[in-house]
Amino acid sequence: MALKRSSLNLFLGFLVISLIAPRSIARFVVEKNSLRVTSPDKIKGTYDSAIGNFGIPQYGGSMAGAVVYPKDNKKGCKEFDGFGISFQSKPGALPTFVLVDRGDCFFALKVWNAQKAGASAVLVADDMEEPLITMDTPAEDASSAQYIENITIPSALIEKSFSETLKKALSNGDMVNVNLDWREAVPHPDDRVEYELWTNSNDECGVKCDMLMEFVKDFRGAAQILEKGGYTQFTPHYITWYCPQAFTLSRQCKSQCINHGRYCAPDPEQDFSSGYDGKDVVLENLRQLCVFKVANETKKPWVWWDYVTDFQIRCPMKEKKYNKECADAVIKSLGLDGKKIDKCMGDPKANSDNPVLKEEQDAQVGKGTRGDVTILPTLVVNNRQYRGKLEKGAVLKALCSGFEETTEPAVCLSGDVETNECLDNNGGCWQDKIANITACRDTFRGRVCECPLVDGVQFKGDGYKNCEVSGSGRCKINNGGCWHESQDGHTFSACLDVDGGKCQCPPGFKGDGVKSCLDVDECKERKACQCPACSCKDTWGSYECSCSGDLLYMRDHDTCISKSGTEVKSAWTVVWVIFIGLAMAAGGGYLVYKHKLRSYMDSEIRAIMAQYMPLDSQAEVPNHVHEERA
Structure with a gap:
């Protein structure tokens, strides 16, 4: 067993040397964000900080906070609860940025302990004067995997000299406020974001492989929306190594490489004698690259996400289904041309370059501002390597920051990128x-x-x-801020949706309409139910009138009537008496008028007739006619 491990370690060492040695200019780029001190005035300024490769950096945005340097547990290697320390900010106060010293434990553990104590971000002070480095996660094991997965706050490494400046200001009693800014961490040169995912088809590499597989499943929907809308251009990539020429005929190289040692991958189980070999991983990596190329030729590059997701589910190594037959079944189910994919893959036994894999090895070398790709998995957005947790919301945030502000697609403004x-x-x-x-x-x-x-x-x-x-409809929202109350199944509101909205107590109440409306006693204050046979009872917001005996109350007329409707009391009786009296007076007047008119007409007729003939009943009427002049 010791010999087998020795040969394995030796071989892996050769793989790393093979990757790096031919390129003396190989470099790893530290991705940075801006840290601006806003107070006190004497240390105001902008400083560099290196983004941690875990947690969730706020790509495209910024965070303001107040710096705290704990008196105990300065390196953050133990839980702060044990020291009675809490970093939870009080309501209305700035979030807390905890400053801890480097050393004695993993970077990620320091951040995790600070997060549990309520910190919103962590600044790690370097313990030596050197260029900034990237804080990475430790080699995963059962204990570290749990807290690495749950880190959600951002972190940054700062230079030793700058950290001493912050500590001095804090020791002098100054309030130190800073602003972490990731708005320029990803450039946005045009209206389309280009990004790459350097991945691997191997699902037996532990926690990182599990996280990668889970991310691909979760991110597929958002990736396809962005791609179909033309907002992004995505390209998958796969890292391979090559075997040193002196070892191409060795058993190790033959089992881990194709094309005579040109393209290799480490053994999935790190055991050359059992399970799958590295060359199985290389072949599937090549197949997934060719799936993308064939899908891209049909103008459907997003089908790659469907293939890798289905392959992970249907062809896992753990179930011994990681083979060509299973892959071909997935290809067929997606309607892809299997023959074109096989042709793209070429002959893995040929002693010559494979064009697809050769292109991948060339792409691993950093160009421009981008460093070499040496970590799996690695996400590159607009030619900048992403730092942070490989998680749907965090990655989508980074992609969206590659768009100019106000030009982001709708998916960028959805709940998927909530920062809480x-x-x-x-x-x-x-x-x-x-x-x-x-x-x-x-x-x-x-x-x-x-x-x-x-x-x-x-x-x-x-x-x-x-x-x-x-505006209109304001009463639908919390009753427009006006008084409202419910009692005995009845609800009243003082909100009136007129004239821009106002608060006015409803009928039956009195008050300001905002804080209170008090019930009015209509029986006492408004003298309700005034008919002789009526009795009044006050209720909440109204009143009730009733009649004695078997009479019914008519509220509109404030009177009582019999149930048969034949007996009329009270006000109605008075109304009928008045009406009959008026009718009789009108009839009498008419008779008097008729008698006088007739007498007058008779006298006039008599006078006219008397001029022509005397009437027996009267003396001769004088002649009123004037005599004519001679």
């Missing part, structure tokens, strides 16, 4: 706790305090201290 800034003290924005409404809107660039639109009703205000409902 609104969950911490509501992001410092206005909120109505009763109606569960907030002005905090979280985007991948950071939180925005903006009065919301709820159920078609627009709130207006500064979004920080004030938001008020306005």
Whole structure:
């Protein structure tokens, strides 16, 4: 067993040498973000910091915080709870950025302990004067895998001299506020984001392989939306090594390489005598590259995501299904041309270069601002290597930061890129706790305090201290801020949706309409139910009238009537008496008028007739006719 491990380690050593030795200019680029000190004035300025390769950096956005340097557990290697230390920020205060010293334990463990104590970000102070390095995760084991997976806050390494400046300011009692800024961590040269995923088909490499497989499954939907919309251009890549020429005929190279040692991969189980060999991994890597190329020729490059996802599910190494037959079944189910894929793969036994894999080895070398790809998996966005957790929301945030602001596709503004800034003290924005409404809107660039639109009703205000409902429909939102109450199954509201909205107590109540509306006793204050046979009872928001005996109350007329409707009491009796009296008076007047008119007509007729003939009943009427002149 010792000999086998020795030969394995020797071979892996040769693989690493083979990757690096021919390129003396090979380099690893440390990806940085900006750290700006905003107070105190004497140390204001902008400094570099190296993004940690775990947690979730806020790509495209920035975070402001107050720096704290703990008195105990300065290196953060132990849980802070044991020292009675909490970094949870108080409501209205800036988030806490914890400064810890490098050394004695893994970078990731320091950040994990600070996160559990309530920190929003971690700054690690280097312990020597040197160029910044990238804080990476340790070799995964059962204990470290659990906390690495759960780190969600960003972290950065800062230079020793700068950390001493921060510590001195803090020891002098100064409040040190800083701003971590990732807005330029990913460039955005045009309206399309180009990104690469350096991956591997091997699913037996431990925690990192499990995380990679899970990421591919989770990210497939978002990746295909971006690709189909023309927002991104995605290219998969696969790292391979080559075997030194002196060892191409060795058993190790023959089992781990194809094309006579030109393209190799480590043994999946790190055991040359059993299970799958490295060359099986190389062949599947090549097949997945050719799947992408054939799918791209048909203008459907996003089918690659379907293939790798289905292959992981249907052809896992753990179930001994990692073979060509299973792969061909997946290819057929996706409607891809298997013959074209086989032709693209070429002959793995040929003693010559494979064009596809040769291109991959050339692409591993860094060009321009991008360093060599030496870590698996590695994501490259707009030619910058991504740092942080390989997780759907975090990666989508990084991709979206590659777009100019206001040009991002809709998927960038969805819940998939939530940073939870609104969950911490509501992001410092206005909120109505009763109606569960907030002005905090979280985007991948950071939180925005903006009065919301709820159920078609627009709130207006500064979004920080004030938001008020306005326009029609305001009463649907928390009753427009007006008084409202329910009792005995009845609900009343003082909100009136007129004239821009106002609060006015409804009928039956009195008050300001905002804080209170008190019930009015209509029986005493408004003298309700005034008919002789009526009795009044006050109720909440109204009143009830009843009649004595078997009479029924008619509220519209404030009177009582019999159930048969034949007996009329009270006000109706008076009405009928008055009506009959008026009718009789009208009839009498008419008779008098008729008698007088007739007498007058008779006298006039008599006078006219008397001029021509005397009437027996009267004396001769004088002649009123004037005599004519002679």
